[in-house]
Amino acid sequence: MFRLVPMVFEKVPAIMRSNFFLTVVWFVAAVPVLLTGCGPSTSSSSNSQDSPTIKIGEFASLTGSEATFGQSSHQGTQLAVDAINAAGGVLGKPVELITEDDQSQAGQPAVAVRKLIASDSVVAVLGEVASSRSLEAAPICQEFKVPMVSPASTNPRVTQVGDYIFRVCFIDPFQGTVMADFALNTLHLKSVAVLSDVRSDYSLGLARFFKERFVSAGGKIVADENYSGGDKDFSAQLTSIKAANPDGVFVPGYYTEVGLIALQARQLGLSVPMFGGDGWESSSLVPIGGQALEGDYFSTHFSPDDSSPVVQSFVKAYTQRYGQVPDAMAALGYDSAFLLADAIKRAGGTGGAKLRNALAATTNFPGVTGSITMDSHRDASKPAVILTISGGHFKYVKTIAP
Amino acid sequence: MIEFFQQLTNGLALGSILALVALGYTMVYGILRFINFAHGDLFMLGAFAGYYVAPWLARALPLPSVSGALVVLAVSMLFCAIIGLLIERFAYRPLRNQPRLTMLITAIGVSLFLENGGQWLLGAAPKRFPLLLPAWGQWKIAGLTMNSNQCVVILVTTLMLLALRFIVLNTRMGRAMRAVACNPDAAALMGVDTNRVIAFTFALGSALAAAAGVLFAINYPSIDPLMGILPGLKAFVAAVLGGIGNLPGAALGGLIIGITETMVAGYISSTYKDAIAFAVLIIILLVRPSGLLGKRENDKV
Numbered sequence: 295m296f297r298l299v300p301m302v303f304e305k306v307p308a309i310m311r312s313n314f315f316l317t318v319v320w321f322v323a324a325v326p327v328l329l330t331g332c333g334p335s336t337s338s339s340s341n342s343q344d345s346p347t348i349k350i351g352e353f354a355s356l357t358g359s360e361a362t363f364g365q366s367s368h369q370g371t372q373l374a375v376d377a378i379n380a381a382g383g384v385l386g387k388p389v390e391l392i393t394e395d396d397q398s399q400a401g402q403p404a405v406a407v408r409k410l411i412a413s414d415s416v417v418a419v420l421g422e423v424a425s426s427r428s429l430e431a432a433p434i435c436q437e438f439k440v441p442m443v444s445p446a447s448t449n450p451r452v453t454q455v456g457d458y459i460f461r462v463c464f465i466d467p468f469q470g471t472v473m474a475d476f477a478l479n480t481l482h483l484k485s486v487a488v489l490s491d492v493r494s495d496y497s498l499g500l501a502r503f504f505k506e507r508f509v510s511a512g513g514k515i516v517a518d519e520n521y522s523g524g525d526k527d528f529s530a531q532l533t534s535i536k537a538a539n540p541d542g543v544f545v546p547g548y549y550t551e552v553g554l555i556a557l558q559a560r561q562l563g564l565s566v567p568m569f570g571g572d573g574w575e576s577s578s579l580v581p582i583g584g585q586a587l588e589g590d591y592f593s594t595h596f597s598p599d600d601s602s603p604v605v606q607s608f609v610k611a612y613t614q615r616y617g618q619v620p621d622a623m624a625a626l627g628y629d630s631a632f633l634l635a636d637a638i639k640r641a642g643g644t645g646g647a648k649l650r651n652a653l654a655a656t657t658n659f660p661g662v663t664g665s666i667t668m669d670s671h672r673d674a675s676k677p678a679v680i681l682t683i684s685g686g687h688f689k690y691v692k693t694i695a696p
Numbered sequence: 697m698i699e700f701f702q703q704l705t706n707g708l709a710l711g712s713i714l715a716l717v718a719l720g721y722t723m724v725y726g727i728l729r730f731i732n733f734a735h736g737d738l739f740m741l742g743a744f745a746g747y748y749v750a751p752w753l754a755r756a757l758p759l760p761s762v763s764g765a766l767v768v769l770a771v772s773m774l775f776c777a778i779i780g781l782l783i784e785r786f787a788y789r790p791l792r793n794q795p796r797l798t799m800l801i802t803a804i805g806v807s808l809f810l811e812n813g814g815q816w817l818l819g820a821a822p823k824r825f826p827l828l829l830p831a832w833g834q835w836k837i838a839g840l841t842m843n844s845n846q847c848v849v850i851l852v853t854t855l856m857l858l859a860l861r862f863i864v865l866n867t868r869m870g871r872a873m874r875a876v877a878c879n880p881d882a883a884a885l886m887g888v889d890t891n892r893v894i895a896f897t898f899a900l901g902s903a904l905a906a907a908a909g910v911l912f913a914i915n916y917p918s919i920d921p922l923m924g925i926l927p928g929l930k931a932f933v934a935a936v937l938g939g940i941g942n943l944p945g946a947a948l949g950g951l952i953i954g955i956t957e958t959m960v961a962g963y964i965s966s967t968y969k970d971a972i973a974f975a976v977l978i979i980i981l982l983v984r985p986s987g988l989l990g991k992r993e994n995d996k997v
Contacts, residue, residue, distance in 0.1 A: 359922060361820035398820075492967050520966040524926055526916040529706035530961035530969075537699045550822055554918050562702075563841050581824040582918045 347390040348383070348644060350375070350634065351410030353421040353431060358398025359524065359550050362576040363423035363623050367445050368393060369616055370627030371420055374635075377611070384635050385642070391631075392416060396427060407431040411438050417644035418443065420630050423623055424548075425449035425496040432459045439646040441653055443634055445626035446595070448572065449499045453672045458646070460653050460672045462629045462661065463595055464696070466496070469571050470503025470546075472593050472678045472694045477542060477569060478513050480692075481591075487517035487540040489531055489555065491547045494523055500546035500571050516540045521551065528555050529562060536564045548573040553582030560586040567591070575622045580686050587683045596625040596663045597679045597690045608662045622663070629661035701840055703962040704955065709846035711954020712853045713912050717931035718938070718946035719856060720904035723864075726941035727877045727897045730796070733803040734783060735905050736928015737810035738776050740921060742906025743825065743913040744818055745772035750826040765828040769910050773903040780902025784895055792894075807928075814921030822920040825913040849911050856904065857947050863900070864943070873897060937977055939990020948988060953977070 352371055355364030375391045383389055392414050394406035403422060410416045411434070419435050419442040422428045428447035435442035436456035444452055444461040448469055453459045477483045486508060491497035505515050517538035519531040532555070535543060543559070545552055545568050552574050559568065567589055574592040598609045598619050608628060612620040620628075636659060638644055641652035659666040664676045677695040681688045717739055724732045749771045750759060757764040787806050791799050829845060864870040872893045875883035884890045912927065913919050931946075934953045938945025956976050961969040980988065 357815045357820040359820075359822075359920065361815075365821070519961075522970060524922075526912075526918070526923070526926075527706075527710050527958075529710070530703060530958040531966050533699060533702045533706060534962050534966075550918070550920075553822075554916055557917070561841065561843055578821050578823075582822060584824070 351416035366623035367627030370624035374631035474507035549576035556586035707955035707958030711951035715950025736924035738905035740924035742909030776906035939987025945989035
């Protein structure tokens with residue numbers, strides 16, 4: 295029917311073959327790399343000492359596939375910074391939050407953090423929620439000795455990058471253990487299938503720690519399937535899982551896929567309960583998964599139902615300002631900013647090493663996500679909260695202490 | 697055995713959606729020798745048009761219903777046809793006589809523009825696509841589960857394929873399209889208004905993308921401004937696999953990709969499903985460089 299011309303580029307234009315063209319391309323590509331690579335070596339802390347504000351950098355996924363993570367953590371962080379400034383700032387100076395969007399894309403966190411350190415001379419960096427993206431930024435912060443505090447990256451490797459990297463959340467070995475014990479002892483599941491995202495350090499790590507604990511505690515993993523973040527069709531994996539006949543399915547993924555996974559599982563007649571980690575926590579989860587998610591469980595950092603006055607005043611301020619109830623990412627963003635401000639106060643300055651030592655010395659900091667103490671690995675040791683989905687809302691089930 | 701047939705059904709449902717996206721790709725290429733990389737993003741715009749039209753329409757027509765679904769489909773096809781016309785008029789037409797590479801790069805630019813503009817305008821968080829078709833439910837035949845939406849996709853893909861063949865082979869516009877495909881200058885000399893024909897081709901291709909977008913969203917009801925990237929890429933591969941420029945080839949290519957991916961994920965390794973599916977593609981193209989149904993042809997000189 296249609297005629298076919300085999301190639302789009304019938305002829306390579308002559309200029310592309312010349313050395314001159316290649317040279318130009320090389321320069322265009324190389325110059326920005328050289329600039330960003332060398333820029334920060336003109337020590338950033340000296341500029342910041344005499345700057346009229348204390349500049350804090352933040353990188354977050356404000357757009358892209360995991361946008362609600364970045365939006366929530368950013369709103370929490372912004373709320374905290376404004377509260378700090380309303381109370382007179384830190385060390386007599388107002389705090390200035392400089393936010394960069396990494397678009398939920400690999401490669402962007404490195405660009406964002408280099409920009410924050412090199413051209414904004416920030417004293418510390420806050421971010422990210424997704425472990426893959428924190429892992430990308432951490433080596434850069436470590437290299438320039440700018441402390442980085444991740445609000446919600448739970449993969450253990452994040453803080454292993456170096457002694458300038460901290461987090462205010464618990465880590466996946468704990469979260470995996472919590473969910474394995476919950477599945478075995480509370481839900482009484484004997485055999486479980488696991489469906490994880492091969493593109494995500496968070497998902498693979500959490501799946502591994504869950505499996506280790508579940509098997510060593512006497513459970514059985516009957517199917518171990520994978521998908522790639524961004525997939526929309528999971529019917530092949532779910533059909534294999536259904537054939538293995540598990541009592542439950544552990545899905546340590548992000549909300550973007552979890553909703554569709556639940557829908558397709560129910561469509562294929564797989565009706566056993568599903569459960570996962572804090573990657574489920576998003577206001578976008580239930581609108582997509584709907585009915586299919588009823589009775590499923592996930593572990594997270596925070597519940598707005600917590601009656602303690604610190605939490606309730608945070609929930610009130612957040613709801614007033616943004617018209618929505620804060621989720622765990624918002625609460626962690628809030629805690630990360632307050633914890634950093636507290637460390638700057640205790641350090642009495644913003645120099646990299648002094649600030650690092652103050653962060654490392656954090657003990658019993660009263661956060662909205664619980665009391666935060668930095669352990670020797672610069673991870674926060676904190677309880678986990680288990681929520682269930684009932685009537686389209688997240689409901690508090692129980693708190694599990696480490 | 698039941699599991700195998702279930703996987704086959706899954707693959708067929710996935711493949712027919714890819715086939716539908718691939719039809720638009722291959723038609724534009726067949727006529728214009730131009731890969732419209734923004735096709736996947738028109739697919740996304742189609743789904744969003746459906747998302748915004750449906751609640752508005754629900755006041756006049758009952759939703760979910762067949763008639764309602766058809767109206768939503770028609771409105772988003774029309775919307776994307778207009779967007780397609782605008783893109784052609786302002787992005788591609790001024791470059792018509794430039795080297796092909798220029799247009800190709802522009803297409804990538806248009807694609808990025810739609811993706812990022814979409815995130816800015818529509819918001820980046822995934823949205824729940826409304827229920828358009830009544831759930832006639834799932835059929836369980838001998839342990840096999842299939843739902844009505846999957847059948848609708850297969851049916852619509854077949855109808856679109858037949859309708860496209862009819863337009864291209866049996867109408868006056870179709871003859872003009874084939875004439876432009878054969879030789880634009882000669883066609884213009886024979887009195888064919890090439891601008892009109894090319895604009896029509898884009899409008900038709902964009903409408904097809906919109907139809908695929910709405911059907912995709914019915915099956916996978918989570919839509920976001922970046923949803924077009926992966927299906928767009930896979931559909932492009934499907935079109936090349938079937939022989940780009942060839943309509944039944946695109947449909948066949950879509951089915952092969954869908955079924956291979958499902959089978960690999962179900963039986964070999966869900967970790968490497970994309971890698972293995974694409975390795976199969978490379979092997980097929982090594983044996984048949986112009987695709988399964990594509991004809992070998994010498995360069996125009």
